[in-house]
Amino acid sequence: MDHFARLGLPAALDLEPAALDRAYFALQRQWHPDRFVTKPASERARASLEAAALNDAYRTLKDPLSRAVYLAELRGVVLPGDGKTIDDPDLLMEAIEAREELHEAGTAQAVEALAARARAVMAKSLGDLGGLLLQDDKPAIRKALLRLRYLDKFAEEARARRTNLERAKA
Amino acid sequence: MTLLEIHEPGETPLPHAGEGSLAVGIDLGTTNSVVAIARDGKPAALHDEAGRAMVPSVVAYPSAGGVLVGDAARLLMAEQPRAVVASVKRLMGRGAADLQAVAGVLPYEIEPGSGETDMVKLRVGGKARSPVEISAEILKTLRRRAEDALEKAVERAVITVPAYFDDAARTATRDAARVAGLEVLRLVNEPTAAALAYGLDKGAEGLYAVYDLGGGTFDFSLLRLEKGVFQVLATGGDAALGGDDFDRAIAERLLAERKKDGLVDRLDEAAVKTALALARQMKEQLSERDQTSGRLEIAGVPSFHALTRPEFETMIGHHVARTLDIARHVLADAAMAAPDVQGVVLVGGSTRVPLVRAEVARLIGKPPLTDIDPDEVVALGAALQAEALTGGSDTLLLDVTPLSLGLETMGGIVEKVVPRNTPIPVQLAQDFTTYQDGQTAMAIHVVQGEREMVADCRSLARFELSGIPPMTAGAARIRVSFAVDADGLLTVSAEERTTGTAQRIEVKPSYGLSHEDMADMLYDSLENAEADMTQRLLTEARVEGRRNLLALDAALTKDGALLDAAERAALDAGRTRLETAIAGDDREEINAAAEALESLSKPFAERRMDRGIREALAGLSVKELESRVGE
Ligand SMILES: Nc1ncnc2c1ncn2[C@@H]1O[C@H](COP(=O)(O)OP(=O)(O)OP(=O)(O)O)[C@@H](O)[C@H]1O
Ligand SMILES: [Mg+2]
Numbered sequence: 001m002d003h004f005a006r007l008g009l010p011a012a013l014d015l016e017p018a019a020l021d022r023a024y025f026a027l028q029r030q031w032h033p034d035r036f037v038t039k040p041a042s043e044r045a046r047a048s049l050e051a052a053a054l055n056d057a058y059r060t061l062k063d064p065l066s067r068a069v070y071l072a073e074l075r076g077v078v079l080p081g082d083g084k085t086i087d088d089p090d091l092l093m094e095a096i097e098a099r100e101e102l103h104e105a106g107t108a109q110a111v112e113a114l115a116a117r118a119r120a121v122m123a124k125s126l127g128d129l130g131g132l133l134l135q136d137d138k139p140a141i142r143k144a145l146l147r148l149r150y151l152d153k154f155a156e157e158a159r160a161r162r163t164n165l166e167r168a169k170a
Numbered sequence: 171m172t173l174l175e176i177h178e179p180g181e182t183p184l185p186h187a188g189e190g191s192l193a194v195g196i197d198l199g200t201t202n203s204v205v206a207i208a209r210d211g212k213p214a215a216l217h218d219e220a221g222r223a224m225v226p227s228v229v230a231y232p233s234a235g236g237v238l239v240g241d242a243a244r245l246l247m248a249e250q251p252r253a254v255v256a257s258v259k260r261l262m263g264r265g266a267a268d269l270q271a272v273a274g275v276l277p278y279e280i281e282p283g284s285g286e287t288d289m290v291k292l293r294v295g296g297k298a299r300s301p302v303e304i305s306a307e308i309l310k311t312l313r314r315r316a317e318d319a320l321e322k323a324v325e326r327a328v329i330t331v332p333a334y335f336d337d338a339a340r341t342a343t344r345d346a347a348r349v350a351g352l353e354v355l356r357l358v359n360e361p362t363a364a365a366l367a368y369g370l371d372k373g374a375e376g377l378y379a380v381y382d383l384g385g386g387t388f389d390f391s392l393l394r395l396e397k398g399v400f401q402v403l404a405t406g407g408d409a410a411l412g413g414d415d416f417d418r419a420i421a422e423r424l425l426a427e428r429k430k431d432g433l434v435d436r437l438d439e440a441a442v443k444t445a446l447a448l449a450r451q452m453k454e455q456l457s458e459r460d461q462t463s464g465r466l467e468i469a470g471v472p473s474f475h476a477l478t479r480p481e482f483e484t485m486i487g488h489h490v491a492r493t494l495d496i497a498r499h500v501l502a503d504a505a506m507a508a509p510d511v512q513g514v515v516l517v518g519g520s521t522r523v524p525l526v527r528a529e530v531a532r533l534i535g536k537p538p539l540t541d542i543d544p545d546e547v548v549a550l551g552a553a554l555q556a557e558a559l560t561g562g563s564d565t566l567l568l569d570v571t572p573l574s575l576g577l578e579t580m581g582g583i584v585e586k587v588v589p590r591n592t593p594i595p596v597q598l599a600q601d602f603t604t605y606q607d608g609q610t611a612m613a614i615h616v617v618q619g620e621r622e623m624v625a626d627c628r629s630l631a632r633f634e635l636s637g638i639p640p641m642t643a644g645a646a647r648i649r650v651s652f653a654v655d656a657d658g659l660l661t662v663s664a665e666e667r668t669t670g671t672a673q674r675i676e677v678k679p680s681y682g683l684s685h686e687d688m689a690d691m692l693y694d695s696l697e698n699a700e701a702d703m704t705q706r707l708l709t710e711a712r713v714e715g716r717r718n719l720l721a722l723d724a725a726l727t728k729d730g731a732l733l734d735a736a737e738r739a740a741l742d743a744g745r746t747r748l749e750t751a752i753a754g755d756d757r758e759e760i761n762a763a764a765e766a767l768e769s770l771s772k773p774f775a776e777r778r779m780d781r782g783i784r785e786a787l788a789g790l791s792v793k794e795l796e797s798r799v800g801e
Contacts, residue, residue: 025399029566033595033656037355037559048655052597059592159502 003057115158193326195552200259201385204549205312208557213550230254231295239311251440253295261301263338309350328556332387333359334407357657361391363551376512384518386412404504413520419485420449578615599651608640635664711760744770
């Protein structure tokens with residue numbers, strides 16, 4: 001059963017966070033191991049598996065990027081597994097330049113500006129991804145997802161750098 | 171016993187003593203422990219005769235024999251320091267490799283275990299004892315307190331652990347409960363339990379933070395509370411940071427001042443313990459006043475010391491800063507900012523330090539919540555969860571893993587399989603492959619922690635998957651699965667998936683307790699089991715006896731007219747005998763008195779029964795009667 005089906009939700013990129021929460025909470029109310037503490041071992045084991053599957057589904061679908069990757073994989077798009085490899089030369093250039101910019105940004109504000117730019121680009125390409133999925137353009141989907149994954153990592157690095165800068169200042 | 175077992179329609183039978191034992195909530199703290207019970211959603215801490223809920227988490231093995239726990243143990247500290255252990259929680263699940271983290275904080279003779287994953291032992295009262303068996307003594311005391319207060323057997327408990335406790339410390343806690351004869355219904359994270367108490371008791375809704383600074387651990391958790399759902403979004407902490415560290419900072423200063431005054435101390439265990447005790451006293455006074463002073467006596471040589479609050483605040487500033495740093499990280503992990511937080515709940519004795527309060531208020535931008543006693547709130551939450559787990563409830567508690575779990579890969583790098591803050595229970599797998607032609611075995615090293623290098627993480631288990639059919643390098647597919655259950659406990663399994671000759675191996679990392687250790691401890695507790703059992707049987711007999719008295723009284727009130735004076739007098743005498751027996755300690759006598767009362771009341775019961783049937787039949791037509799019989 002795929003994650004969408006498990007939570008009783010349509011397999012789509014657009015997902016209302018509140019709807020996801022509602023579906024998840026309702027099913028966990030039914031399956032969470034806390035409900036089975038006094039039940040026989042076999043029922044407890046079953047509940048534990050169900051609850052774990054629900055958690056996996058929730059975690060995967062909650063974050064828009066991981067939801068997009070999952071959806072693409074359901075459609076047969078294959079991404080490099082480790083999330084670190086970049087096999088797109090354009091993206092590689094972009095990454096090298098951005099890393100340099102990040103390195104040179106000496107203040108928390110400068111770093112925040114870079115992170116904000118990355119987030120804006122992410123929001124836009126996530127929006128575009130919906131269309132690509134509709135057209136089922138696999139190479140374009142793959143390219144877009146790799147770029148999104150990279151941007152996500154970049155935002156994470158920017159966050160770490162910002163924390164470091166702030167700590168150094170304090 | 172069938173004494174007067176007639177229930178009026180709509181009248182619920184009195185609860186039966188045999189109907190499963192009660193489930194309590196236990197906050198097993200570094201400094202203090204508390205046991206609580208919830209009934210009908212109302213939690214209450216159980217107090218001793220003096221009205222105190224907190225039991226100091228101190229255990230003594232006096233030279234005269236026996237074991238003391240709590241205040242009695244603490245009093246022995248000055249006299250027989252080598253027989254007394256405090257803060258043992260800091261050593262739960264710790265191995266030789268962790269000693270650095272606690273070195274200096276705990277003035278004990280610590281014996282590292284022999285292997286890499288052996289738990290340390292303490293030499294106390296002339297014997298090497300594991301932290302598990304010492305903790306078990308605290309749990310036994312709490313269990314006894316609960317049984318005395320509730321007059322019922324207590325065999326099940328929800329026990330809280332710091333959210334940031336790793337797998338080894340959680341397992342050790344579970345083992346300690348087992349040694350104490352308690353079935354652990356669930357290990358609940360301390361901040362989550364506190365949130366539960368607030369959410370259920372005070373009806374809090376929205377995004378809440380829990381800042382828990384106790385004696386030895388710090389936790390910070392962020393939860394979303396809504397309509398009975400308690401969803402932990404992120405958690406973080408330091409399993410070795412707390413009031414103990416404040417004490418140590420002051421103690422060091424005291425000893426340094428003595429040195430400056432030309433006093434030459436031999437710093438043995440007793441001297442350090444005395445300095446720490448004074449330090450703690452001065453620290454706690456500084457929560458109320460701007461300055462304090464104290465007298466320290468080591469080996470008969472006294473010295474006098476003064477300390478102001480600003481001085482103290484300078485000494486602990488870096489510890490407090492670290493807690494705020496962790497809090498900021500947790501907020502960032504949940505992609506939240508301080509202004510999103512609706513309220514911050516303070517838990518733990520060390521949150522009484524004014525600097526801590528002020529800094530937390532500054533970070534969150536709101537005055538912290540303290541309306542539930544910070545000393546009891548964790549135990550109260552645990553009690554609520556114990557009731558929910560055994561009695562059913564609509565509350566849903568969704569917690570997360572505090573630390574990432576992963577495997578060692580080439581070059582000592584960690585490959586994370588379960589990232590921190592993943593909701594539990596969880597089951598995640600990762601595929602690996604062989605890197606040599608013809609490789610038939612693969613070493614699997616399970617680690618926990620956030621660092622990239624294995625050397626910086628905690629090693630949980632090592633095992634080898636063997637029997638892999640020889641293949642070219644990279645052809646085998648080894649799937650390693652991590653399962654974390656709702657207690658936060660990990661099971662790892664591995665199998666080779668291309669050949670179907672699935673070699674499967676499963677490991678439950680259990681830091682440090684060898685099977686023999688566990689067996690010894692269980693054996694020791696069996697030695698005491700007879701005494702425990704006698705007590706239990708006595709308690710049960712009393713409860714059963716009281717139940718009978720209540721039933722008899724109810725029947726007499728209702729149908730007393732069915733008895734003539736002589737019968738009534740005989741019953742009253744039987745009743746008095748049972749009452750007296752219950753007040754005494756003789757189980758045989760209680761049972762005998764109860765039996766005597768039962769045979770005395772038999773005619774009465776029969777008459778009531780007859781009347782009950784006659785009344786029931788009086789208003790019924792034959793037809794109705796037939797349909798009833800058919801039911
Ligand atoms: N008034 C006070 N001012 C400062 N510190 C205090 C005060 N009262 C208690 N403490 C400190 O609080 C600590 C104990 O707190 P608490 O009982 O919450 O810890 P615990 O639950 O046993 O520990 P943990 O949760 O870390 O396992 C001790 O270090 C104690 O000195
Ligand atoms: Mg505590």
